[in-house]
Amino acid sequence: MNDFTFCTPTKVHFGKGSVEHLHDEVLAIGKKVLLVYGGSSIKRSGLYDKVKAALSDCEIYEQAGVEPNPRVTSVRAGAQQCKQHDIDVVLAVGGGSVLDCAKAICAAACYDGDAWDLVLDNSKVTKALPLITVLTLSATGSEFDAAAVISNLDTNEKLPLINPLLYPRVSLLDPELTFSVPKNQTAAGAADMMSHIFEQYFASETNLISDGICETILRTVIACAPRAIADPNDYEARSQLMWASSLACNGWCSLGNGIMPWPCHAMEHEVSAYYDITHGVGLAILTPHLMRYSLNEQTVERFCHYGKAVFGMSDESDRMAMANKAIDKTEEFFTSIGLPNNLTALGIDDKNIDAMAEHAVAHNPVLGQCMRPLSLEDVKQIFRNSL
Numbered sequence: 268m269n270d271f272t273f274c275t276p277t278k279v280h281f282g283k284g285s286v287e288h289l290h291d292e293v294l295a296i297g298k299k300v301l302l303v304y305g306g307s308s309i310k311r312s313g314l315y316d317k318v319k320a321a322l323s324d325c326e327i328y329e330q331a332g333v334e335p336n337p338r339v340t341s342v343r344a345g346a347q348q349c350k351q352h353d354i355d356v357v358l359a360v361g362g363g364s365v366l367d368c369a370k371a372i373c374a375a376a377c378y379d380g381d382a383w384d385l386v387l388d389n390s391k392v393t394k395a396l397p398l399i400t401v402l403t404l405s406a407t408g409s410e411f412d413a414a415a416v417i418s419n420l421d422t423n424e425k426l427p428l429i430n431p432l433l434y435p436r437v438s439l440l441d442p443e444l445t446f447s448v449p450k451n452q453t454a455a456g457a458a459d460m461m462s463h464i465f466e467q468y469f470a471s472e473t474n475l476i477s478d479g480i481c482e483t484i485l486r487t488v489i490a491c492a493p494r495a496i497a498d499p500n501d502y503e504a505r506s507q508l509m510w511a512s513s514l515a516c517n518g519w520c521s522l523g524n525g526i527m528p529w530p531c532h533a534m535e536h537e538v539s540a541y542y543d544i545t546h547g548v549g550l551a552i553l554t555p556h557l558m559r560y561s562l563n564e565q566t567v568e569r570f571c572h573y574g575k576a577v578f579g580m581s582d583e584s585d586r587m588a589m590a591n592k593a594i595d596k597t598e599e600f601f602t603s604i605g606l607p608n609n610l611t612a613l614g615i616d617d618k619n620i621d622a623m624a625e626h627a628v629a630h631n632p633v634l635g636q637c638m639r640p641l642s643l644e645d646v647k648q649i650f651r652n653s654l
Contacts, residue, residue, distance in 0.1 A: 268474045268523035275517055277411055278437045281510065283502075285441040286314075286401060289358075290321045292437045296397050297355020298325045301348055303369040304360045305333045309403065312447050318360055318401065328352050330372070333361065336418045336425060336539050336546065337368035342375055342382040349376035349396060356436075359400045362452075363407025363459075366400050367415035370433040373398050385428060386417050392430040400438045404448055405509040406456030406547060408463060408516025410438040418540060423622075425540035426630060440513065442506035450496045454604040455547030457492035457508065461485060462531055462550040463515040469561065469569065469638050472525025480520050482576040484511050489577070492604055526636045531557050533631040534646060537623035544613055551606040552613075555598035556653045561639040562590055569638065570594065610653050620650045 280288045293300060300322060309315045319327065330345040348354065349372060357376075359369035375382035377394035385391050402410045409415065413433045418425040448456070467473075468481040487507050494504035514520065521527055534557070535549040562570055567590045574580035574593030583589040598608055607613065624646040628634055634641040641649075 268476075269472070269525060271522050273518065273522055274431075275411065275434070275519070277435045279411065279440060279513070280437070281440045282506075283441060283443055285439045286317060286321065286444075288437075288439060289318065289399070289401065292399055292439075293322060293325060293356055293358065296399075296436065299353060299355040300325050300327045301330055301345060301352070301354045301357045301372070302327050302360065303330045303333060303345060303357060303365055303372065305331070305335075305362070305365050308447065309360055312444075314360065314401070314403065314444060318358070326352075328354065333365045333368045334418075335364050336543055337364045337371070337416075339371075339383050339386065339417050339419045341368050342371040342417060345369070345372035346375035346378075346382055354396060357396050357398050359398060360403065362402070362404030363409040366402070366409035366435075367407070367417065369398055369400070370395075370409070370415040371417050371428055372396075374428065374430065374433060383419055386419075386426050389428055389430050392428070392432055395430070395432040397436040398433070400435045401444070402438060402440050402509070403444045404452060404456055405445055405505070405512040406459040408460070408512050408514075410435060410440065411513040412517040414516070416536065418543075423540050424626070425536040438513075440509055442502055442509045445505050445509060446500050448499070450499075451605060453495050453499070454492065454606050455545050455551070456512065457488050457547070457604060458551035458554075458601055458606060459547035460488050460508070460512050460515045462547075462554060464520060465554060466529040466531060467521035467524065467527050468573070469558070470521075470524055470527045471636065471638050473521075474523045477521050477524055478576075480514075484515055484520065485577045487511050489600055496604055526633055528631060528633040528637045530631070530634055530637050530641055533627045533634065534623070534649065537627050538610070538615065540626075541619050541623060542613065542615055544615075548606055548613070551601040552608060552610055553649070553653050554601070555594055555608065556649055558594045558597065559591070560645065560649050560652065561637070562587070562594065563639055566638050615654070617651060617654060620647055624650060
């Protein structure tokens with residue numbers, strides 16, 4: 268088990284009615300608020316009015332229309348508002364894209380140059396406005412980590428922005444706010460959570476504690492996602508998914524592990540950058556193909572253990588056959604909740620494979636330290652296998 272230092276400074280209010288804490292948490296920071304949100308869903312659900320009422324004694328400015336793959340243009344606009352109005356606190360109300368955009372706004376508001384500079388060089392983040400989040404979609408874990416992913420359509424890039432200053436100050440997690448999430452988004456969110464775990468679990472060096480945590484979260488998502496899809500108002504299923512989302516991506520699941528290159532995310536970010544697809548859907552498609560490509564004599568026991576611990580499989584003498592069955596079960600689960608299993612279904616062909624692979628490798632130089640080391644040609648082949 269490797270040494271580590273870990274700190275999660277985010278204060279979490281979890282459960283029914285957690286939005287009731289919003290007024291006091293915001294006022295503890297300041298009264299000038301930038302409210303960041305996406306489309307009209309928070310208005311249809313009544314959450315927008317509830318937030319405005321809770322902050323009736325605040326000066327509220329709005330940055331609306333944040334895209335599903337948040338764009339640097341929205342970050343620039345939000346940061347400009349923060350500077351213009353001397354904003355005290357940024358309030359993100361929505362899913363992971365809204366939260367990611369808000370994090371980038373918090374950093375860009377305290378930076379004199381262009382917001383994209385911070386994405387290209389995360390070390391340039393030296394100060395950030397405080398962030399409070401109200402989560403409406405369980406998926407990315409952005410409510411409990413210090414990372415954001417921002418897209419630049421001008422350059423076909425989708426890159427991470429990670430800095431300890433970007434942890435939310437407070438996150439309000441009410442599972443009832445996810446009741447209105449459509450089935451397809453619930454399914455994509457489940458795939459996103461599971462992928463976060465896979466990136467930490469299928470690594471060259473793990474430990475028993477992190478393995479057990481990862482396996483428990485995977486079993487939870489597999490059990491609860493179908494329930495939430497079948498009955499959107501199943502509070503117990505929604506609450507378990509919401510907490511699984513938060514824990515899956517804040518680093519807690521991999522404490523003591525070795526290097527984790529996150530290959531599936533490196534690849535999916537390229538697909539999203541070029542085709543603007545739903546992140547969780549892209550991950551669900553790529554994951555089984557990456558797993559099959561990573562399966563060899565050195566990794567077979569890891570996949571067999573995964574099959575036993577997560578799907579309850581019995582040991583088989585043919586270890587390679589057992590490992591393949593575990594991967595098949597992963598793909599079958601994604602298909603069972605309505606997710607596609609190939610990129611062609613999304614209208615994607617092979618014309619950008621070389622460019623996507625080259626960019627993925629250039630921005631993730633540790634792909635050579637994956638459980639099965641991946642070269643540029645390996646990444647290209649996984650993309651082809653996923654068509």
